[in-house]
Amino acid sequence: MSANHLGTYLRARRDLVDPKDVGLPGGGRRRVPGLRREEVALLAGISGEYYLRLEQGRDQNPSPAVLDALARVLRLDLDATRHLHALATLTPRHGGPAPDDERVPPGIEQLINTSWTGTPAVVLNRYMDVLTANPLAIALSPSNQPGINAVRSAFLDLRLRSLYLNWGEMTIRAVAGLRALVGPDGSDPRIVELVNELSADSETFRRLWARHDVSPxxxxxxxxxxxxxxxxxLRYERLLLAGTDGxxxxxHHAVPDSPSARKLAQLADTLGT
Structure with missing residues:
Protein backbone atom coordinates (compact mmCIF):
# COMPACT_ATOMS: atom_id res chain seq x y z
CA MET A 1 0.00 0.00 0.00
CA SER A 2 1.30 3.46 -0.82
CA ALA A 3 0.23 5.10 2.43
CA ASN A 4 1.49 3.72 5.71
CA HIS A 5 -1.90 2.71 7.14
CA LEU A 6 -0.39 -0.11 9.21
CA GLY A 7 2.11 2.18 10.92
CA THR A 8 -0.51 4.84 11.54
CA TYR A 9 -2.79 2.27 13.13
CA LEU A 10 -0.04 0.88 15.37
CA ARG A 11 0.90 4.35 16.59
CA ALA A 12 -2.71 5.30 17.27
CA ARG A 13 -3.49 2.14 19.21
CA ARG A 14 -0.36 2.14 21.38
CA ASP A 15 -1.23 5.68 22.45
CA LEU A 16 -4.47 4.29 23.92
CA VAL A 17 -2.91 1.57 26.10
CA ASP A 18 -2.37 2.38 29.76
CA PRO A 19 1.06 0.97 30.75
CA LYS A 20 -0.42 -0.33 34.01
CA ASP A 21 -2.84 -2.49 32.01
CA VAL A 22 0.04 -4.46 30.51
CA GLY A 23 2.07 -4.78 33.72
CA LEU A 24 4.31 -1.73 33.29
CA PRO A 25 4.73 1.02 35.86
CA GLY A 26 2.61 4.09 35.09
CA GLY A 27 3.01 7.69 36.11
CA GLY A 28 6.33 9.47 36.05
CA ARG A 29 7.47 11.68 33.22
CA ARG A 30 6.38 9.78 30.12
CA ARG A 31 6.67 11.63 26.80
CA VAL A 32 3.95 9.57 25.15
CA PRO A 33 0.35 9.08 26.36
CA GLY A 34 0.43 5.29 26.08
CA LEU A 35 3.17 2.75 25.38
CA ARG A 36 6.61 3.54 24.01
CA ARG A 37 7.75 1.77 20.83
CA GLU A 38 10.36 -0.22 22.72
CA GLU A 39 7.75 -1.34 25.26
CA VAL A 40 5.44 -2.64 22.52
CA ALA A 41 8.35 -4.50 20.92
CA LEU A 42 9.46 -6.05 24.22
CA LEU A 43 5.98 -7.22 25.15
CA ALA A 44 5.36 -8.60 21.65
CA GLY A 45 8.65 -10.50 21.63
CA ILE A 46 10.15 -8.71 18.62
CA SER A 47 13.15 -6.44 18.26
CA GLY A 48 12.79 -2.72 18.72
CA GLU A 49 14.33 -2.11 15.31
CA TYR A 50 11.82 -4.40 13.60
CA TYR A 51 8.89 -2.70 15.32
CA LEU A 52 10.27 0.70 14.30
CA ARG A 53 10.37 -0.49 10.67
CA LEU A 54 6.71 -1.51 10.95
CA GLU A 55 5.64 1.88 12.26
CA GLN A 56 7.70 3.74 9.68
CA GLY A 57 6.33 1.66 6.82
CA ARG A 58 9.73 0.18 5.90
CA ASP A 59 8.38 -3.32 6.52
CA GLN A 60 4.72 -3.93 5.69
CA ASN A 61 4.69 -7.71 5.59
CA PRO A 62 4.69 -8.93 9.21
CA SER A 63 3.74 -12.54 9.80
CA PRO A 64 0.32 -13.44 11.24
CA ALA A 65 2.08 -14.50 14.44
CA VAL A 66 3.70 -11.08 14.83
CA LEU A 67 0.36 -9.36 14.17
CA ASP A 68 -1.36 -11.51 16.78
CA ALA A 69 1.38 -10.70 19.29
CA LEU A 70 0.98 -6.98 18.61
CA ALA A 71 -2.78 -7.30 18.94
CA ARG A 72 -2.39 -8.84 22.39
CA VAL A 73 -0.03 -6.08 23.53
CA LEU A 74 -2.31 -3.36 22.14
CA ARG A 75 -5.31 -5.04 23.79
CA LEU A 76 -7.25 -5.26 20.54
CA ASP A 77 -10.57 -7.07 20.47
CA LEU A 78 -11.43 -9.56 17.72
CA ASP A 79 -12.74 -6.93 15.30
CA ALA A 80 -9.72 -4.67 15.79
CA THR A 81 -7.38 -7.66 15.39
CA ARG A 82 -9.01 -8.55 12.08
CA HIS A 83 -8.62 -4.92 11.00
CA LEU A 84 -4.91 -5.05 11.89
CA HIS A 85 -4.46 -8.15 9.74
CA ALA A 86 -6.38 -6.50 6.89
CA LEU A 87 -4.14 -3.44 6.96
CA ALA A 88 -1.08 -5.67 6.65
CA THR A 89 -2.35 -8.08 4.00
CA LEU A 90 -5.03 -6.52 1.81
CA THR A 91 -4.56 -4.27 -1.20
CA PRO A 92 -6.74 -1.15 -1.05
CA ARG A 93 -9.46 -1.03 -3.68
CA HIS A 94 -9.43 2.77 -4.10
CA GLY A 95 -12.57 4.20 -5.50
CA GLY A 96 -15.39 1.85 -6.35
CA PRO A 97 -18.68 2.86 -7.89
CA ALA A 98 -20.15 6.26 -7.20
CA PRO A 99 -23.31 6.21 -5.05
CA ASP A 100 -25.53 6.97 -8.05
CA ASP A 101 -24.21 3.86 -9.79
CA GLU A 102 -24.60 1.50 -6.85
CA ARG A 103 -27.59 -0.77 -6.79
CA VAL A 104 -29.12 -2.39 -3.75
CA PRO A 105 -29.97 -6.05 -4.44
CA PRO A 106 -33.57 -6.12 -5.72
CA GLY A 107 -34.60 -8.71 -3.15
CA ILE A 108 -33.41 -6.50 -0.31
CA GLU A 109 -35.17 -3.47 -1.80
CA GLN A 110 -38.42 -5.44 -2.01
CA LEU A 111 -37.99 -6.88 1.49
CA ILE A 112 -37.58 -3.58 3.32
CA ASN A 113 -40.26 -1.72 1.36
CA THR A 114 -42.90 -4.45 1.10
CA SER A 115 -42.46 -6.93 3.94
CA TRP A 116 -40.89 -4.67 6.58
CA THR A 117 -43.23 -1.70 6.46
CA GLY A 118 -43.40 -1.70 10.27
CA THR A 119 -39.63 -2.04 10.70
CA PRO A 120 -37.22 0.84 10.00
CA ALA A 121 -34.60 -0.45 7.54
CA VAL A 122 -31.77 1.30 5.68
CA VAL A 123 -29.01 0.16 3.31
CA LEU A 124 -25.67 1.99 3.41
CA ASN A 125 -22.69 1.67 1.11
CA ARG A 126 -19.15 1.36 2.40
CA TYR A 127 -18.82 5.15 2.53
CA MET A 128 -21.90 5.23 4.80
CA ASP A 129 -24.05 6.89 2.14
CA VAL A 130 -27.73 5.95 2.45
CA LEU A 131 -28.60 4.04 -0.71
CA THR A 132 -32.19 3.22 0.18
CA ALA A 133 -34.52 3.37 3.17
CA ASN A 134 -38.14 2.48 3.77
CA PRO A 135 -40.63 5.22 4.75
CA LEU A 136 -40.60 4.30 8.44
CA ALA A 137 -36.80 4.64 8.61
CA ILE A 138 -37.01 8.07 6.98
CA ALA A 139 -39.71 9.09 9.47
CA LEU A 140 -37.55 7.83 12.33
CA SER A 141 -34.49 9.99 11.57
CA PRO A 142 -33.46 12.61 9.00
CA SER A 143 -30.13 10.81 8.71
CA ASN A 144 -31.92 7.94 6.94
CA GLN A 145 -32.90 9.97 3.88
CA PRO A 146 -31.43 8.38 0.69
CA GLY A 147 -28.46 10.37 -0.56
CA ILE A 148 -27.44 11.46 2.95
CA ASN A 149 -24.05 10.42 4.30
CA ALA A 150 -24.78 8.93 7.73
CA VAL A 151 -21.44 9.93 9.25
CA ARG A 152 -21.63 13.52 8.00
CA SER A 153 -25.18 13.75 9.31
CA ALA A 154 -24.21 12.37 12.71
CA PHE A 155 -21.74 15.18 13.31
CA LEU A 156 -23.08 18.13 11.34
CA ASP A 157 -26.89 17.80 11.50
CA LEU A 158 -27.80 19.51 14.75
CA ARG A 159 -31.24 17.87 14.77
CA LEU A 160 -29.63 14.53 15.62
CA ARG A 161 -28.17 15.86 18.87
CA SER A 162 -31.66 16.35 20.27
CA LEU A 163 -33.17 13.33 18.52
CA TYR A 164 -30.67 10.78 19.84
CA LEU A 165 -30.46 10.71 23.61
CA ASN A 166 -27.29 8.63 23.25
CA TRP A 167 -25.81 10.91 20.58
CA GLY A 168 -22.27 10.48 21.93
CA GLU A 169 -22.47 6.70 21.61
CA MET A 170 -23.99 7.06 18.14
CA THR A 171 -21.06 9.15 16.90
CA ILE A 172 -18.56 6.63 18.26
CA ARG A 173 -20.37 3.82 16.42
CA ALA A 174 -20.60 5.87 13.22
CA VAL A 175 -16.86 6.51 13.07
CA ALA A 176 -15.92 2.96 14.04
CA GLY A 177 -18.41 1.60 11.51
CA LEU A 178 -16.92 3.72 8.73
CA ARG A 179 -13.42 2.51 9.66
CA ALA A 180 -14.60 -1.10 9.46
CA LEU A 181 -16.32 -0.69 6.09
CA VAL A 182 -13.39 1.17 4.55
CA GLY A 183 -10.81 -1.33 5.83
CA PRO A 184 -7.37 -0.60 4.38
CA ASP A 185 -8.73 2.00 1.93
CA GLY A 186 -7.94 5.00 4.10
CA SER A 187 -6.36 6.83 1.16
CA ASP A 188 -9.41 6.34 -1.08
CA PRO A 189 -10.07 9.87 -2.45
CA ARG A 190 -13.71 9.81 -1.34
CA ILE A 191 -12.73 8.84 2.19
CA VAL A 192 -9.97 11.47 2.29
CA GLU A 193 -12.45 14.14 1.19
CA LEU A 194 -15.03 13.10 3.80
CA VAL A 195 -12.49 12.84 6.61
CA ASN A 196 -10.95 16.21 5.76
CA GLU A 197 -14.36 17.87 5.71
CA LEU A 198 -15.48 16.42 9.03
CA SER A 199 -12.10 16.98 10.68
CA ALA A 200 -12.31 20.67 9.78
CA ASP A 201 -15.89 21.05 11.00
CA SER A 202 -16.01 18.78 14.07
CA GLU A 203 -13.44 18.45 16.83
CA THR A 204 -15.36 15.42 18.10
CA PHE A 205 -15.00 13.64 14.77
CA ARG A 206 -11.31 14.54 14.60
CA ARG A 207 -10.70 13.01 18.03
CA LEU A 208 -12.68 9.83 17.32
CA TRP A 209 -11.11 9.26 13.89
CA ALA A 210 -7.65 9.47 15.45
CA ARG A 211 -8.49 6.53 17.74
CA HIS A 212 -8.80 4.11 14.79
CA ASP A 213 -11.61 2.17 16.48
CA VAL A 214 -13.39 -0.35 14.24
CA SER A 215 -16.89 -1.78 14.62
CA PRO A 216 -18.19 -3.92 11.75
CA LEU A 234 -34.76 0.47 19.96
CA ARG A 235 -32.36 -2.32 19.12
CA TYR A 236 -30.51 -2.25 15.82
CA GLU A 237 -28.89 -4.99 13.77
CA ARG A 238 -26.19 -4.27 11.16
CA LEU A 239 -25.78 -6.98 8.53
CA LEU A 240 -23.27 -7.05 5.68
CA LEU A 241 -24.99 -7.93 2.40
CA ALA A 242 -23.35 -10.81 0.55
CA GLY A 243 -22.48 -10.16 -3.08
CA THR A 244 -22.12 -6.39 -2.64
CA ASP A 245 -19.13 -4.09 -2.27
CA GLY A 246 -19.54 -3.66 1.48
CA HIS A 252 -34.18 -1.10 14.02
CA HIS A 253 -36.72 -2.95 16.13
CA ALA A 254 -38.32 -2.73 19.56
CA VAL A 255 -38.95 -5.36 22.21
CA PRO A 256 -42.34 -6.94 21.36
CA ASP A 257 -45.31 -5.51 23.31
CA SER A 258 -43.11 -2.81 24.86
CA PRO A 259 -44.04 0.90 24.98
CA SER A 260 -41.44 1.51 22.27
CA ALA A 261 -43.00 -1.16 20.04
CA ARG A 262 -46.39 0.51 20.39
CA LYS A 263 -44.93 3.93 19.64
CA LEU A 264 -43.08 2.58 16.59
CA ALA A 265 -46.36 1.11 15.34
CA GLN A 266 -48.02 4.47 15.99
CA LEU A 267 -45.36 6.19 13.88
CA ALA A 268 -45.92 3.65 11.10
CA ASP A 269 -49.66 4.30 11.24
CA THR A 270 -49.09 7.99 10.56
CA LEU A 271 -47.49 6.97 7.27
CA GLY A 272 -50.47 4.93 6.20
CA THR A 273 -48.57 1.64 6.39
Missing part, protein backbone atom coordinates in the same frame (compact mmCIF):
# COMPACT_ATOMS: atom_id res chain seq x y z
CA UNK A 217 -21.64 -5.47 11.43
CA UNK A 218 -23.27 -6.21 14.75
CA UNK A 219 -25.97 -5.06 17.13
CA UNK A 220 -26.56 -2.23 19.57
CA UNK A 221 -29.09 0.11 21.15
CA UNK A 222 -30.53 3.47 20.14
CA UNK A 223 -32.42 5.85 22.42
CA UNK A 224 -34.46 8.54 20.72
CA UNK A 225 -36.71 11.42 21.76
CA UNK A 226 -38.84 11.47 18.63
CA UNK A 227 -40.83 14.67 17.92
CA UNK A 228 -43.96 12.70 16.96
CA UNK A 229 -44.10 9.77 19.38
CA UNK A 230 -41.68 10.61 22.19
CA UNK A 231 -39.17 8.31 23.84
CA UNK A 232 -38.10 5.23 21.84
CA UNK A 233 -35.73 2.52 22.98
CA UNK A 247 -23.21 -2.69 1.60
CA UNK A 248 -24.68 -2.72 5.09
CA UNK A 249 -28.31 -3.39 6.02
CA UNK A 250 -29.31 -1.59 9.23
CA UNK A 251 -32.60 -2.60 10.87
Missing amino acids: AGAGDSQLDHPRVGRLE QLLVV
